[in-house]
Amino acid sequence: MEQQMTQAEARNNPQTKVMHIAPIFRGVIWATIGFVVLDLLTVAVDPFRGHPLVTEPSEVMGWAGALIGWLMGVGGYEEMILPLFGSPSTWVEPKDWRKYFGLSTNHKVIGIQYLFTASSIFFVAGMIAMAMRYELMQPSMHFFTYTGQYLTAVGIHGSLMMFGVGTVVLISGLGNYFVPLMIGAKETVFSRLSGLGHWLLPAGALTLIASPLLGYWDTGWRGYEPLASQDPGGIVFYYLGVFAMTLSTILASLNLAATIIFHRAKGMTWARLPLFVWGILTVSLLNLIWQPEIEMTFVMGLLDKLIPFHFFDAMGSPLTYLSMFWLFGHPEVYIIVLPAFALWNEIIPVMAQRNLFARDWAIIGLIFVMMLSGLVWAHHIFTNMRNSEMFPFSFFSEMISIPTGFSFMAAIGTLWRARLRLTTPTLLVLMSLFNFTIGGLTGVYLADPPINLQVHDTFFIIAHFHYTIIGGMVFTWMAAMYYWLPKMSGRMFNETWGKWLALWVFIGFNGTFGQMFLLGLDGMNRWVPVYPPYLKPLNYSVSLFAFFLGAGFIATAIHILWAWTKGPKSPENPWHARTLEWLTTSPPPDDNFDGEVEVVRGFYRYDHDEPSAYLVKSPDPME
Amino acid sequence: MAVTYAKDREIAAYRWGFRIFLVSQSVPFILLFADWYMFDGYYVSRVVDKWLGSAEALLALVSGYMAWRALQAIRQGRLTDMVQGFRRAAVAGAAQLVVLAYQWGTRFIPPGTRYGEVYYTLTGVSGFYELIGVFVLLAISVRAARVQFTANFHWDAEAAEYFWIFQMVAGLLSYLFLYWI
Numbered sequence: 001m002e003q004q005m006t007q008a009e010a011r012n013n014p015q016t017k018v019m020h021i022a023p024i025f026r027g028v029i030w031a032t033i034g035f036v037v038l039d040l041l042t043v044a045v046d047p048f049r050g051h052p053l054v055t056e057p058s059e060v061m062g063w064a065g066a067l068i069g070w071l072m073g074v075g076g077y078e079e080m081i082l083p084l085f086g087s088p089s090t091w092v093e094p095k096d097w098r099k100y101f102g103l104s105t106n107h108k109v110i111g112i113q114y115l116f117t118a119s120s121i122f123f124v125a126g127m128i129a130m131a132m133r134y135e136l137m138q139p140s141m142h143f144f145t146y147t148g149q150y151l152t153a154v155g156i157h158g159s160l161m162m163f164g165v166g167t168v169v170l171i172s173g174l175g176n177y178f179v180p181l182m183i184g185a186k187e188t189v190f191s192r193l194s195g196l197g198h199w200l201l202p203a204g205a206l207t208l209i210a211s212p213l214l215g216y217w218d219t220g221w222r223g224y225e226p227l228a229s230q231d232p233g234g235i236v237f238y239y240l241g242v243f244a245m246t247l248s249t250i251l252a253s254l255n256l257a258a259t260i261i262f263h264r265a266k267g268m269t270w271a272r273l274p275l276f277v278w279g280i281l282t283v284s285l286l287n288l289i290w291q292p293e294i295e296m297t298f299v300m301g302l303l304d305k306l307i308p309f310h311f312f313d314a315m316g317s318p319l320t321y322l323s324m325f326w327l328f329g330h331p332e333v334y335i336i337v338l339p340a341f342a343l344w345n346e347i348i349p350v351m352a353q354r355n356l357f358a359r360d361w362a363i364i365g366l367i368f369v370m371m372l373s374g375l376v377w378a379h380h381i382f383t384n385m386r387n388s389e390m391f392p393f394s395f396f397s398e399m400i401s402i403p404t405g406f407s408f409m410a411a412i413g414t415l416w417r418a419r420l421r422l423t424t425p426t427l428l429v430l431m432s433l434f435n436f437t438i439g440g441l442t443g444v445y446l447a448d449p450p451i452n453l454q455v456h457d458t459f460f461i462i463a464h465f466h467y468t469i470i471g472g473m474v475f476t477w478m479a480a481m482y483y484w485l486p487k488m489s490g491r492m493f494n495e496t497w498g499k500w501l502a503l504w505v506f507i508g509f510n511g512t513f514g515q516m517f518l519l520g521l522d523g524m525n526r527w528v529p530v531y532p533p534y535l536k537p538l539n540y541s542v543s544l545f546a547f548f549l550g551a552g553f554i555a556t557a558i559h560i561l562w563a564w565t566k567g568p569k570s571p572e573n574p575w576h577a578r579t580l581e582w583l584t585t586s587p588p589p590d591d592n593f594d595g596e597v598e599v600v601r602g603f604y605r606y607d608h609d610e611p612s613a614y615l616v617k618s619p620d621p622m623e
Numbered sequence: 624m625a626v627t628y629a630k631d632r633e634i635a636a637y638r639w640g641f642r643i644f645l646v647s648q649s650v651p652f653i654l655l656f657a658d659w660y661m662f663d664g665y666y667v668s669r670v671v672d673k674w675l676g677s678a679e680a681l682l683a684l685v686s687g688y689m690a691w692r693a694l695q696a697i698r699q700g701r702l703t704d705m706v707q708g709f710r711r712a713a714v715a716g717a718a719q720l721v722v723l724a725y726q727w728g729t730r731f732i733p734p735g736t737r738y739g740e741v742y743y744t745l746t747g748v749s750g751f752y753e754l755i756g757v758f759v760l761l762a763i764s765v766r767a768a769r770v771q772f773t774a775n776f777h778w779d780a781e782a783a784e785y786f787w788i789f790q791m792v793a794g795l796l797s798y799l800f801l802y803w804i
Binding site for chain 2: 255297303
């Protein structure tokens with residue numbers, strides 16, 4: 001028996017379907033219909049909840065209808081439902097720019113869709129941050145009218161940044177684009193599922209952005225109970241929006257993990273797997289464990305709100321919610337920064353043209369951070385614990401700095417006496433190392449109960465986690481965008497502009513968040529739009545730097561977009577990198593490689609001139 | 624041989640991916656079991672109807688067995704038996720949902736108690752997975768009529784059976800926690 005088993009194929013030849021409207025417009029129409037139908041049905045069955053047309057249960061059911069309509073409309077109906085029932089898919093993926101506006105099965109298109117959506121979310125959430133900083137320039141309310149507006153802005157900013165940007169750009173965005181290329185794969189395992197998964201992200205983000213329409217919610221991105229169960233209807237859209245965005249992450253992670261395990265090119269052994277791929281594999285496993293955990297916690301929160309149950313309110317156990325949230329919440333931080341750690345050691349050896357120092361330890365570090373990340377959560381809730389309970393969490397929170405240090409060790413060891421090319425990606429990685437050192441060291445302080453209890457809920461905490469997330473991840477994201485821009489677009493950015501913009505963002509970032517440490521130590525509380533007047537000068541200064549930082553991000557985005565479309569043509573391998581994505585053309589063809597890839601040695605040794613891999617070209621069909 | 628290897632790898636990837644997805648989907652159940660313990664420790668309410676609960680568990684077991692037999696049938700190339708097996712399993716699963724709906728409708732278990740909250744949440748979540756499972760079983764049985772499933776070409780049926788067994792195990796564990804532990 002030659003063929004053991006395979007997926008059954010449809011008998012008939014597919015009758016292709018030419019869409020007369022863009023799939024996203026059809027998605028909007030179907031989503032509207034879905035919302036109206038299920039909303040009205042719910043109101044008809046359960047009418048007496050205060051409003052004739054929109055009630056909290058009808059919001060939930062209407063949202064579910066809208067989500068299904070949206071996913072079907074962008075292409076899910078033809079690509080998923082018809083084949084499920086045995087009919088051939090009639091979906092046609094356009095070859096031109098229109099491919100970005102509907103369901104795609106090409107991992108590079110999906111990666112760019114994710115990058116574009118997440119960048120848009122970054123812009124919206126960033127503008128909200130600007131509004132918050134404008135409010136905090138004065139000690140009294142002068143921009144927002146109600147405190148609820150300010151707190152809702154804080155919540156939407158945090159939730160969008162964490163679930164729509166932090167978890168997304170390096171994993172679903174750059175991971176989707178580059179992981180298959182870096183392992184020599186021509187496609188991903190669950191490409192349709194991955195394509196559908198992207199469209200959950202804008203749906204979730206729009207849900208969150210629309211949440212104030214249903215009432216201001218004041219819990220922040222943490223959805224703390226019992227406050228959440230007393231909040232108006234906006235909190236319902238917080239739960240639902242986050243649900244859609246985390247589901248998107250789960251699908252992307254599932255696809256990437258399966259692809260890494262099963263679609264590696266010949267010779268791509270585990271010992272040769274690129275660092276970034278290791279990073280994505282470890283965080284994919286974290287996502288598959290912890291994203292469903294927070295989804296179920298939010299379902300319970302939703303039930304508390306709607307029915308109402310009393311899981312987490314004063315009749316239940318608010319502390320259980322806190323634990324359930326942070327059980328996910330702290331791994332989430334590592335989900336965000338682990339790929340950044342991996343990218344440091346992806347970019348530095350290339351720019352130094354030097355062997356990666358202690359490669360194995362860099363990978364062991366990633367794996368141990370992944371494993372320890374589930375053991376530290378309670379340091380977020382020390383104020384609610386007995387001293388004896390704090391010890392294990394304090395211990396593991398400090399211990400996790402050791403495997404984190406392995407990534408630094410590999411990076412610094414590689415840099416040691418290296419003749420480093422100080423390109424824009426190099427500069428941004430060095431800045432990221434600097435920033436994360438501050439974020440990480442303050443994290444070690446915060447793991448100690450005496451300091452933790454002292455600065456709890458102050459701006460010291462805000463400074464700390466922005467140093468890890470913006471300082472660690474966003475700077476690395478920018479580095480990776482510059483590093484891989486020639487691959488994605490075939491064009492090169494302007495080095496002078498790149499470096500000046502990097503410096504601009506670096507000064508803006510450190511000016512904003514460095515001062516926030518002082519602000520926190522001076523007694524500035526989180527979650528308040530009104531504060532004692534003695535804190536005004538420092539707040540004013542922080543806000544000015546924040547506007548400077550925001551403008552720097554926008555200028556960087558404009559520069560990257562300019563380079564992507566109008567930049568000078570780039571050489572095929574401008575950095576002289578050895579990983580597989582540079583073995584193919586820029587931008588890569590639809591099936592990634594014009595032939596079969598065979599890896600013959602590791603990618604991080606620069607003490608010889610032998611190639612790491614060969615591309616055995618496919619014979620030309622015309623010959 | 625190269626084609627065979629590629630196809631085998633493809634199926635292995637689907638199989639691993641689907642299994643890891645199911646492991647991931649077990650997290651919500653683990654969370655609910657753990658939360659219940661953290662709220663109150665486990666206990667069984669006196670007002671619970673163990674006969675109806677047992678009927679549900681029995682229907683789940685019968686349905687799981689039917690789906691397993693259906694997969695065995697297609698492994699031996701008996702397509703009609705597979706289609707019928709999946710449809711019977713879906714009917715048994717739907718019957719279990721009807722019994723659950725009856726239990727919900729009667730409100731024998733007051734929703735305002737801690738046990739009631741856990742009962743409605745746990746049965747609601749496992750019922751949701753079961754509803755999806757019924758949909759998948761019916762969809763695959765329709766698909767089997769249009770697409771050639773053979774002893775060697777039936778990953779779709781295997782995936783449906785995996786999901787059905789997953790929801791059955793989750794449902795049975797919920798039953799044990801709700802009615803016995």
